[in-house]
Amino acid sequence: MPSNPVVRLRTDDSDVVTTIRAGIARIQAELDVTPDFPPEVLAAAEKAAGSPRLPDLDRTDLDFVTIDPETAQDLDQAVHVQRGPGGAGEGDVGYVVHYAIADLAAFITPGDPVDVEANERGETLYGADSKVPLHPPAISEDAGSLLPDQVRPALLWTIRVDAAGEGTDIHVERALVRSRAKLSYESAQAMLDDGTASETLVLVKEIGEKRIVRDAARGGVSLPLPDQEIDIADGRWRLEYRSLLPIEEWNAQISLLTGFGAASLMVYARVGLLRTLPDPDPRDVQRLHRTARALGVEWPAEMLYPDFIRALDPHRADHAAVILASARLLRGSGYVAFDGEVPAEPQHSALASEYAHVTAPLRRLADRYAGEVCVALCAEKPVPQWVLAALPGLPSTMQRSSQRARTYERAVVDLVEAGLLVDRVGEVFDAVVVAVDEKRPERGTAMVRSLGVEAPVSDAGPLPLGEDVRVRLDTADVTERKVRFSLVSEQPTRS
Numbered sequence: 001m002p003s004n005p006v007v008r009l010r011t012d013d014s015d016v017v018t019t020i021r022a023g024i025a026r027i028q029a030e031l032d033v034t035p036d037f038p039p040e041v042l043a044a045a046e047k048a049a050g051s052p053r054l055p056d057l058d059r060t061d062l063d064f065v066t067i068d069p070e071t072a073q074d075l076d077q078a079v080h081v082q083r084g085p086g087g088a089g090e091g092d093v094g095y096v097v098h099y100a101i102a103d104l105a106a107f108i109t110p111g112d113p114v115d116v117e118a119n120e121r122g123e124t125l126y127g128a129d130s131k132v133p134l135h136p137p138a139i140s141e142d143a144g145s146l147l148p149d150q151v152r153p154a155l156l157w158t159i160r161v162d163a164a165g166e167g168t169d170i171h172v173e174r175a176l177v178r179s180r181a182k183l184s185y186e187s188a189q190a191m192l193d194d195g196t197a198s199e200t201l202v203l204v205k206e207i208g209e210k211r212i213v214r215d216a217a218r219g220g221v222s223l224p225l226p227d228q229e230i231d232i233a234d235g236r237w238r239l240e241y242r243s244l245l246p247i248e249e250w251n252a253q254i255s256l257l258t259g260f261g262a263a264s265l266m267v268y269a270r271v272g273l274l275r276t277l278p279d280p281d282p283r284d285v286q287r288l289h290r291t292a293r294a295l296g297v298e299w300p301a302e303m304l305y306p307d308f309i310r311a312l313d314p315h316r317a318d319h320a321a322v323i324l325a326s327a328r329l330l331r332g333s334g335y336v337a338f339d340g341e342v343p344a345e346p347q348h349s350a351l352a353s354e355y356a357h358v359t360a361p362l363r364r365l366a367d368r369y370a371g372e373v374c375v376a377l378c379a380e381k382p383v384p385q386w387v388l389a390a391l392p393g394l395p396s397t398m399q400r401s402s403q404r405a406r407t408y409e410r411a412v413v414d415l416v417e418a419g420l421l422v423d424r425v426g427e428v429f430d431a432v433v434v435a436v437d438e439k440r441p442e443r444g445t446a447m448v449r450s451l452g453v454e455a456p457v458s459d460a461g462p463l464p465l466g467e468d469v470r471v472r473l474d475t476a477d478v479t480e481r482k483v484r485f486s487l488v489s490e491q492p493t494r495s
Contacts, residue, residue, distance in 0.1 A: 016419070019478060023415040024130045027481075031408060033125060035132045037117060044113040045136035049143035052106040054153050055174035062098050063180050065200060066146055067251045070184035073141035074124070074133070074362045076102045078154070078179045079254055081203035085160065092162050095203055099157040099258050100177040102146055104361050104368050106153035107139050110386040114139070122401020124363040127412030133363075140362045148182045155358075155371050157258050165210025170261035172374050189245045201247075208250025211257060220352040221306035222256065223326060243314040255359045256351070262374050263354035267346065269377050271339045273370045273394055275357050277348045280305065280329040287434050290466045291325045291454070294432030294447035305329065306350075321452035335366055335398050337391040366398050414481040417453055421476035421483055428488055431471045436463045446471055446485055459487040 028034060037045075064078035077099065084096035108115050118134055125132035133140055146152050156175040160168045183191075183201075191197035192205060215222065229242050259275070266272025285305055292299045292308075295318045299308050309326055312319040330350065335357075336343045348355040358374065361367040369387050376383045429448045436444035441462035447454050448471065457463065457471055475484035 020128050024128060027411045031404060033132045037136050041113045041117045042136050045138040048107040049138040052143060052153055055176060057173060057175040059156055059175040060151060060178040064100055064177055065181045065183050066179050067183045067188050073145060075146040076360045076362045078146045078177060079200060079204060081200045094162040095207055097159040097161055097254060099254060100146060100154035101359055102144050102362050103153040103155050103174060104144060107144055118365055119397060122365050122397055123405055125405050125408045127409055135362060144362060146179050148179045151176050151178050155375060159257060159261055161207060165207055165214050167257050167261050171378050173378060185245050185248050189247045192247060204254060205250050208253040211253040216310055218352045219306055221309045221350050223323060243320060258359050259355045259357060260353055262358040262370060263356040265374050265377050266356060267342055267354050270342055271383055272373045273335055273337050273366055273391060274346050275348055275355050276336050277330060277333040277350055279349045284328050288326055290432055290434040291447050292322050294449055295321055297322050335395040337394055339388060339391060366394055369394060411481060417483050418476050418478045418481050421473055422478055425473050425476050428470055428472050431469050433463045433465050433467060433469055436465045455483045455485055457485040
């Protein structure tokens with residue numbers, strides 16, 4: 001699951017496309033990021049793509065498929081599942097999951113230009129059909145991508161899962177693989193719905209459903225963040241939510257299963273890189289309560305936030321808006337590296353377990369290093385020195401890149417929201433004040449009900465936190481990406 005919403009552009013209106021692209025170009029210039037790579041990095045990537053280091057093990061016999069957005073070309077993951085001994089005891093017929101992850105060690109040498117550039121970038125940035133990639137396309141969208149009908153080097157994870165959906169054994173090794181098909185989420189879901197799905201898709205569904213139940217029992221919660229899609233009707237921008245299809249959640253459970261297993265390997269060996277998240281700030285939980293109320297979504301007082309999130313229906317626009325707002329509860333997420341002693345706080349609170357990022361190395365730097373640790377551990381070999389040398393600095397590298405990604409994505413959302421509202425300046429809306437600046441209580445944030453938008457709001461005096469208000473749209477500036485509301489004296493239409 002993504003930790004941030006993705007804004008997608010869905011329009012043929014050339015003026016809107018031009019406006020969005022110009023705005024994104026300004027964002028990239030402000031943040032000093034670019035989709036382009038220096039010539040020496042491109043040259044090194046082209047050379048590496050033409051002569052990869054290939055493993056001896058050949059598992060092209062396995063019928064892998066990829067399941068991704070239709071237009072994606074940077075395919076990190078391919079899956080194959082079959083029924084088999086789950087490892088929970090004699091007679092247990094569970095599953096054997098084969099999960100192939102793009103192997104960047106086939107193309108990148110520590111310290112080479114591609115490696116240095118990737119360590120500067122940290123992760124791929126997304127927003128409104130724009131992308132600032134982590135690696136040059138020669139690797140990320142071609143030679144290193146698990147494209148269909150191509151033999152590719154991969155880290156092959158083999159995970160035994162019992163009949164209840166619990167992982168019981170995990171192993172990773174280098175192997176050659178070949179994907180048989182590039183499935184979009186829509187086509188995979190259609191195959192499941194009409195009964196034409198392969199065994200792998202059917203079993204991904206079975207495991208996914210069981211894993212979701214187990215996650216709930218464990219107290220974990222993964223946010224089904226909906227995509228935000230920009231559409232145009234009669235010259236007016238509209239922001240709609242594209243809810244996740246069931247296959248997206250089931251497929252994400254395979255990735256989570258792998259991350260849990262990778263973390264268990266590293267914790268047992270006392271070396272590696274974990275993804276961590278502290279318990280949410282109570283103030284953020286209170287803010288989410290106010291946001292839910294603003295949108296008319298009932299949250300029983302006795303219900304804990306993980307149970308509330310799981311009860312939301314991402315197919316409903318009001319619920320989808322609450323789910324997006326709940327991403328704030330992931331603030332404080334980070335990485336912890338260790339070698340010799342397990343960290344004092346190793347858990348990811350939203351997942352209620354230790355967890356590691358290992359399944360998206362084309363798009364996220366940390367995954368390459370964590371994968372290398374696990375390959376070495378499973379082969380009973382020392383972790384490579386270049387990995388050990390990099391581990392201590394990786395958490396700060398990823399923290400910087402994550403902050404940059406959040407800033408980039410927030411700027412894109414601000415751009416889109418300004419475009420949505422540019423023709424509505426002067427209108428008055430029902431809202432709820434969901435946050436107030438502690439130092440300047442006359443300023444804060446309001447959730448505007450009918451728009452599903454959180455935006456800055458101000459008044460001459462202190463704002464009434466948590467109360468229903470009427471707000472007037474004073475500013476919607478696409479160039480500056482600013483939206484501003486102010487309180488008006490008339491009463492809201494509902495209490």
